[in-house]
Structures are given as C-alpha cells and as structure tokens.
Amino acid sequence: MSSQNGRTAPAADTTLGVLDLQGGVCEHLDHLRRLGIDARAVKQPGDFGGLAGLILPGGESTCLARLLKIFGLEELIVARFRQGMKLWGTCAGAILLAGSLTGEAPHLGLIDIEVERNSFGSQLDSFTCEASVPQVSPDPVPLTFIRAPKIVRTGTGVAVLLRIGDFIAAAESSAVLVTVFHPELTPSLAFHRYFARKCGLAPRGEETALDHSWETTSWTRLARIV
Amino acid sequence: MKRVDAKRYELNVQLAQMLKGGVIMDVTTVEQAKIAEEAGAVAVMALERVPADIRRDGGVARMSDPSMIAAIKQAVTIPVMAKARIGHFVEAQVLEALKIDYIDESEVLTPADEECHIDKTRFAIPFVCGARNLGEALRRVAEGAAMIRTKGEAGTGNVVEAVRHMRTMNREIRQLAAMPLEEVTGFAKTNGIPYELALRVKELGRLPVVNFAAGGIATPADAALMMQLGCDGIFVGSGVFKSATPALRARAIVKATAFFNDPAKVLEASLGLGEAMHGLEIGSIPKEQLLAGRGW
Numbered sequence: 001m002s003s004q005n006g007r008t009a010p011a012a013d014t015t016l017g018v019l020d021l022q023g024g025v026c027e028h029l030d031h032l033r034r035l036g037i038d039a040r041a042v043k044q045p046g047d048f049g050g051l052a053g054l055i056l057p058g059g060e061s062t063c064l065a066r067l068l069k070i071f072g073l074e075e076l077i078v079a080r081f082r083q084g085m086k087l088w089g090t091c092a093g094a095i096l097l098a099g100s101l102t103g104e105a106p107h108l109g110l111i112d113i114e115v116e117r118n119s120f121g122s123q124l125d126s127f128t129c130e131a132s133v134p135q136v137s138p139d140p141v142p143l144t145f146i147r148a149p150k151i152v153r154t155g156t157g158v159a160v161l162l163r164i165g166d167f168i169a170a171a172e173s174s175a176v177l178v179t180v181f182h183p184e185l186t187p188s189l190a191f192h193r194y195f196a197r198k199c200g201l202a203p204r205g206e207e208t209a210l211d212h213s214w215e216t217t218s219w220t221r222l223a224r225i226v
Numbered sequence: 227m228k229r230v231d232a233k234r235y236e237l238n239v240q241l242a243q244m245l246k247g248g249v250i251m252d253v254t255t256v257e258q259a260k261i262a263e264e265a266g267a268v269a270v271m272a273l274e275r276v277p278a279d280i281r282r283d284g285g286v287a288r289m290s291d292p293s294m295i296a297a298i299k300q301a302v303t304i305p306v307m308a309k310a311r312i313g314h315f316v317e318a319q320v321l322e323a324l325k326i327d328y329i330d331e332s333e334v335l336t337p338a339d340e341e342c343h344i345d346k347t348r349f350a351i352p353f354v355c356g357a358r359n360l361g362e363a364l365r366r367v368a369e370g371a372a373m374i375r376t377k378g379e380a381g382t383g384n385v386v387e388a389v390r391h392m393r394t395m396n397r398e399i400r401q402l403a404a405m406p407l408e409e410v411t412g413f414a415k416t417n418g419i420p421y422e423l424a425l426r427v428k429e430l431g432r433l434p435v436v437n438f439a440a441g442g443i444a445t446p447a448d449a450a451l452m453m454q455l456g457c458d459g460i461f462v463g464s465g466v467f468k469s470a471t472p473a474l475r476a477r478a479i480v481k482a483t484a485f486f487n488d489p490a491k492v493l494e495a496s497l498g499l500g501e502a503m504h505g506l507e508i509g510s511i512p513k514e515q516l517l518a519g520r521g522w
Contacts, residue, residue, distance in 0.1 A: 022268065043485070059246075059268065062266060122326060123238065126241065127237075146237060146244060182240070216236050216240075217430055220431075226399060226431035
C-alpha cells in the first residue's frame with residue numbers, strides 16, 4: 001500500500017480488526033461500533049489489508065498461539081505491524097504480544113514486557129475493581145479480570161499505564177497497547193477510544209465515563225440465531 | 227450457603243464467553259490433559275472414564291476422584307472442568323472446594339436426584355448444564371447455570387442427537403422471536419420456560435449465555451456442523467481419546483472449530499486422521515441406557 005514515484009498517497013487505513021480465531025471477538029466489535037469505528041473480524045490472510053489497528057482478544061492463549069502458528073498468521077501480523085498497524089492485546093492477547101513469558105517461550109514478542117500467565121489462580125479468583133488511569137480516562141475505569149495474567153516487568157520504550165499492588169495491569173509502547181483485564185466486558189469505552197486514537201482514528205461521541213446502553217448481553221447482538 | 231451476588235454470576239458467564247470458538251476436551255489422565263492443551267483445547271473436562279466407557283461399564287457413575295482432578299489441574303494452565311451428578315450439590319461443593327474452574331452438572335453421571343437439579347445460585351463457581359430444548363436450557367439458566375450445552379447422546383460418536391437438540395433450540399428461539407407478546411405466556415407455559423427468560427430470549431434472538439455443542443461429536447466435520455448450526459463452541463468427550471490418533475484428531479477438531487465456515491480448511495483438518503471412534507446407532511441402545519433423558 002505504499003505510494004511510489006510521488007503519486008497520490010493511498011487513503012489512510014481507517015478500519016480496526018479483531019482477530020477472530022477464538023475468544024471474545026463480538027465483545028470488542030460491539031464496543032468499537034459504539035464509537036462509530038469501522039470494525040471487522042479478521043480471520044484469513046486476505047482480511048488483514050487496510051487495518052489501522054488489530055485487537056488480539058481474550059481467549060485461551062495456548063489455543064490462540066497454536067491457531068496463529070498453524071495458519072501462518074504470526075508472520076502476517078508481524079509484517080503488518082512493521083508497516084504501521086497498531087496492536088492491542090487484552091488478557092490472552094497481551095500474553096501473545098509479550099516479549100517474554102515467565103517460564104516459557106514467548107509468541108509474537110512485539111512489546112518489551114514480561115507476563116506471568118494465570119497469576120491469580122482459578123475462576124474463583126477472577127474479580128472486578130475500579131481504577132484511575134489518567135492517560136486513558138478522566139473518570140475511574142471499571143476493570144474485569146478473568147483468570148488474568150500479570151505484567152511483572154516492563155522494558156525499554158514501554159510506559160506503565162496502570163499498576164495495581166505488585167503487578168502492572170496496563171502498559172504501552174508507541175505501537176502496542178496491552179491490558180490484562182477486559183474493557184470489552186464493561187460499560188466503559190475508554191480503552192477502545194484510547195486505542196482508536198492511538199491508531200489515528202477519530203472515535204465518535206462524548207468522553208462519557210460509561211455507555212449506559214451497554215448490557216452484559218450486548219455481545220449477543222453479534223451472535224444471534226434469528 | 228447464601229446466594230452469590232450478580233457480579234460473580236456475570237464474571238462466570240464472561241469466562242464462558244472467553245471460551246467461544248474453542249474446544250473443550252474430556253481427559254482421564256495427566257498425559258491426555260497435556261495432549262489436549264498442546265492441541266489447543268480451551269479447557270479440559272477431567273473425569274475418570276470417558277462417556278463411551280461409562281456406557282460400556284454400566285453401574286453408578288459418580289464424581290471423579292478429586293486427587294485425579296487435582297493432578298490434572300496441576301498439569302495444565304487452561305481451565306479445568308469436572309462433572310457432578312445431577313442434583314448432587316455436595317459433589318458440587320467438593321469440586322468448588324477443589325477450586326476448579328467450572329462444574330458440569332452432567333447427565334453422563336448417574337443422577338443423584340430425580341426431582342431437583344442443583345441450586346447453582348448458591349455457588350461462586352460457575353456451572354454448565356446440558357439441554358435438549360429451549361425450555362430445558364432456560365430452566366437451568368434460571369437455576370443459575372452460566373453456560374449451556376446440548377446434551378446430545380454422550381459416548382456414542384453419533385452426532386444426531388446433538389443436531390436434534392440444537393435445531394430444536396434454534397426453532398424455538400425463532401418461534402419466540404416472531405410471536406406477538408400475548409402468545410409468549412402460553413408458549414412459556416407449554417414449554418416450561420420461565421416467563422422472564424422467555425422475554426429475554428425473544429429480545430436477544432438467542433440464549434442469554436454461551437451455548438456449546440456436546441454429545442457425539444467425533445470428527446472435524448461434526449464440530450464444524452455444530453458451529454454452522456449456531457453453537458458457540460464444542461465439547462468433545464470420547465471422540466478424541468477413543469480414536470486411533472488422539473493428538474492429531476484433537477488438533478484437527480480445534481482447527482475445524484475455528485474455521486467452521488471454511489470448507490477447504492475443514493477438509494485440510496480431516497485428512498489423514500485414521501479411524502474415528504466406533505459409533506453407535508441411537509436406535510440400537512436400550513431406552514433405559516439413553517443418557518439425554520436424565521434430568522428434565
């Protein structure tokens with residue numbers, strides 16, 4: 001998509017993709033559409049064109065890593081990333097993007113952080129809380145942690161966005177955002193708005209704290225039988 | 227035991243949402259659990275015998291030995307599920323104390339109560355329950371199930387019952403969605419559907435929680451079939467470890483589930499798998515040995 005010989009540059013990419021191999025895909029698409037962002041599920045190599053950014057959703061990181069590898073999507077994501085596509089990993093997605101994983105080999109390795117998987121224990125240890133993340137939202141942001149990993153270290157070129165107790169819950173580099181919680185499972189659009197802007201897009205609507213029309217079943221609109 | 231709060235239930239439904247598009251596999255040993263995880267399973271169901279063996283052995287099938295479940299929990303990082311008998315709320319309490327991730331209140335085990343299912347609202351741990359139709363699914367949701375699966379006919383390697391259950395649920399959801407409001411009361415009464423949940427499904431056009439396929443799935447094409455019928459993911463019981471090449475088949479079913487709408491990829495997943503598990507014709511099973519009729 002690069003312009004050559006001084007011809008008119010192609011229109012900037014305006015779409016965000018959500019990697020659709022397994023996990024919380026509709027939830028992210030629903031949030032992005034609430035911001036008026038052109039968003040689509042991305043599954044096949046042909047789907048990666050024209051993306052300003054890609055979200056790697058929550059799911060099971062071992063499953064996602066395996067599917068990325070066998071379908072050759074790893075190289076494709078890295079190649080598009082090098083051409084300027086921004087990335088955001090939530091939960092399992094953050095695990096896939098991490099440069100290092102405690103006690104195991106990393107996957108995409110596109111941000112210099114160390115992540116420890118399943119740091120909290122079983123589903124009984126999943127929890128919600130609220131925190132202030134000044135760079136992302138003027139209001140406190142609701143946070144949902146489901147069998148979450150922890151970011152235990154950040155390296156060069158990585159800024160911490162949110163630290164809770166002994167771990168880092170959100171961080172970013174110039175081109176990659178990582179959150180170990182799930183903004184797509186809450187009524188807050190703040191992180192999606194933040195990522196859209198990071199990708200050079202202009203999300204619609206007011207900077208409201210919460211989208212009160214959001215419900216826990218909002219995702220089902222993208223997964224209807226009828 | 228008091229009821230758990232709505233927030234905990236929400237978190238439990240959301241864990242199931244994170245399993246969407248994935249495959250949950252029955253495993254009986256640590257070694258099998260590792261094979262499943264390596265193949266890309268999103269969770270494992272730890273049990274002593276797969277349904278095909280439970281069916282063959284007969285007798286009373288109970289919750290598995292907790293030390294065996296604990297060993298599997300130790301061996302993998304993906305979520306671990308285990309089965310409690312229908313209505314056996316103390317088996318469920320034991321599994322909750324063991325801190326696994328999800329309980330399957332399952333007809334594959336011998337029911338402990340023929341009148342009552344477990345009151346799942348009293349547990350912090352999430353439950354998945356089987357259903358043959360919309361009414362059954364929503365009765366379980368009313369009792370606190372955070373996830374639904376078709377019952378199918380477990381341990382047969384025959385997908386026909388899972389297809390029947392999914393088609394039935396879809397048909398009933400479509401009917402509900404299309405009918406005028408005044409007909410909902412009667413429809414809910416006839417089908418044993420809690421009224422408030424009937425309204426919810428009418429509005430949503432689907433179940434309010436994740437619905438996986440289970441019971442008789444044995445091939446990549448079976449998995450893709452259930453996904454194309456609208457299931458959110460797949461349980462494979464005996465289908466993997468009763469086949470000739472479990473590791474290959476496990477991977478193939480994971481691939482076919484993720485790319486269920488892509489025949490070329492389902493084909494690719496189906497090549498060179500060797501023999502699938504031996505299948506049973508449902509009509510050849512004595513009525514009293516059918517598992518799907520357990521629970522209501």
